[in-house]
Amino acid sequence: MEEGTSNSPSDICSTDRDYDVLQWDAREECEVRQILDRIADKWSLLVIALLEKRTLRFTELKRNIDGISQRMLTTTLRHLERDGIIERTVYPVVPPKVDYALTPLGCTLHETIRSLVLWTEQNQADIIAARQRYDMRAADGM
Amino acid sequence: MEEGTSNSPSDICSTDRDYDVLQWDAREECEVRQILDRIADKWSLLVIALLEKRTLRFTELKRNIDGISQRMLTTTLRHLERDGIIERTVYPVVPPKVDYALTPLGCTLHETIRSLVLWTEQNQADIIAARQRYDMRAADGM
DNA sequence: CGGCATCCAGGACGATACTG
DNA sequence: CAGTATCGTCCTGGATGCCG
Numbered sequence: 001m002e003e004g005t006s007n008s009p010s011d012i013c014s015t016d017r018d019y020d021v022l023q024w025d026a027r028e029e030c031e032v033r034q035i036l037d038r039i040a041d042k043w044s045l046l047v048i049a050l051l052e053k054r055t056l057r058f059t060e061l062k063r064n065i066d067g068i069s070q071r072m073l074t075t076t077l078r079h080l081e082r083d084g085i086i087e088r089t090v091y092p093v094v095p096p097k098v099d100y101a102l103t104p105l106g107c108t109l110h111e112t113i114r115s116l117v118l119w120t121e122q123n124q125a126d127i128i129a130a131r132q133r134y135d136m137r138a139a140d141g142m
Numbered sequence: 143m144e145e146g147t148s149n150s151p152s153d154i155c156s157t158d159r160d161y162d163v164l165q166w167d168a169r170e171e172c173e174v175r176q177i178l179d180r181i182a183d184k185w186s187l188l189v190i191a192l193l194e195k196r197t198l199r200f201t202e203l204k205r206n207i208d209g210i211s212q213r214m215l216t217t218t219l220r221h222l223e224r225d226g227i228i229e230r231t232v233y234p235v236v237p238p239k240v241d242y243a244l245t246p247l248g249c250t251l252h253e254t255i256r257s258l259v260l261w262t263e264q265n266q267a268d269i270i271a272a273r274q275r276y277d278m279r280a281a282d283g284m
Numbered sequence: 285c286g287g288c289a290t291c292c293a294g295g296a297c298g299a300t301a302c303t304g
Numbered sequence: 305c306a307g308t309a310t311c312g313t314c315c316t317g318g319a320t321g322c323c324g
Contacts, residue, residue, distance in 0.1 A: 031269075037184050072318085074286085083269045095285045096287080105272070112258050124174060212307075213299090214298080236305090
C-alpha cells in the first residue's frame with residue numbers, strides 16, 4: 001500500500017494486510033465492532049457485573065445502578081436479552097414480577113467483564129495520579 | 143429520593159448493604175464508573191487493541207480504524223494519554239512525526255481488552271443466532 | 285411493579301477549513 | 305503529518321405520564 005496515493009480512500013478494501021496489526025473495518029462482515037459497542041456499553045457492563053452475583057429483579061437493578069433511568073435500564077436489558085447474554089423471566093402474578101439472569105453465554109462473558117472491573121478498581125489510583133500529572137503539565141504549558 | 147417509604151416492610155432504603163451484590167454509586171468516590179466509561183469506550187478499545195501490537199503513528203491508527211474521524215481519534219488519544227494508558231512521543235522533525243505506544247499501565251490493561259475482543263470474536267456466531275431467535279419471537283408476537 | 289410512548293435538551297460526533 | 309477550531313446535526317438519554 002504505497003501511501004503516496006493517499007487520494008484513494010476506496011481501496012481500503014483491497015488489502016492493507018502488510019501490517020501485522022489487526023484491522024478494524026466498519027463493514028458488515030465485521031460484526032465484532034458492533035458487538036463490542038454493545039457489551040462494552042456504559043450500562044451493559046454494570047448490569048452484567050451485577051447479575052454475575054445472582055438473579056435480580058428490575059427494581060433491584062435500578063436501585064443498584066445509581067443514576068440509570070428506567071428507560072436506559074429497559075433498553076439495556078432488551079439489548080442484552082436480544083444478544084442472548086441475559087434471560088428475562090416473567091412470573092404471571094400480580095403485581096408483576098420479572099427477573100433477569102445471565103445465560104450460559106452471559107456467564108462466559110462475565111469473567112472478562114469482571115477482570116475489566118477489577119483492573120479499573122486496582123488501577124484507579126494510578127490513573128488519577130496520571131491525570132493530575134497531565135493536567136499539571138498542561139497548565140505549565142499555558 | 144426514597145420512593146417506597148410508605149410501604150417498605152424491610153427498610154431497604156436505610157441500608158442497601160444487606161445485598162451481597164456490589165453497588166454502583168455514581169458519587170464522586172466511585173471513580174470506577176467514570177474510568178470504566180473511558181476505557182470501555184467505543185474507540186478506546188480499538189486503539190488499545192491496535193497499540194498492543196506495536197507503536198503506531200497517528201495516520202496509521204486512523205487508517206486501521208475504519209470510520210473514525212480525526213477529531214475522535216485525537217480526542218480518544220488525548221483521553222488515553224491523560225489517563226496514563228498511552229504515551230505520546232513527538233519527534234521534532236519536518237514533516238512532524240508523532241507516535242503512540244502503550245505505557246506499562248496500558249500494557250496491563252491490554253490483556254483484559256484482548257480477552258474481551260477474543261470473547262466477542264469467538265461468540266459472535268452465538269450472538270447473531272440469539273438475535274435472530276429473538277427477532278423471530280418478536281415477529282411472532284406481532 | 286415493570287414496563288412503553290412521547291417530548292425535549294445537551295452532548296457526542298462528523299465535515300470542513302485552517303495552521304505549524 | 306498531525307493536529308486545532310468551528311459549526312451543524314443527530315442521537316443518546318433524562319423527565320414525564322400512561323398502562324397491564
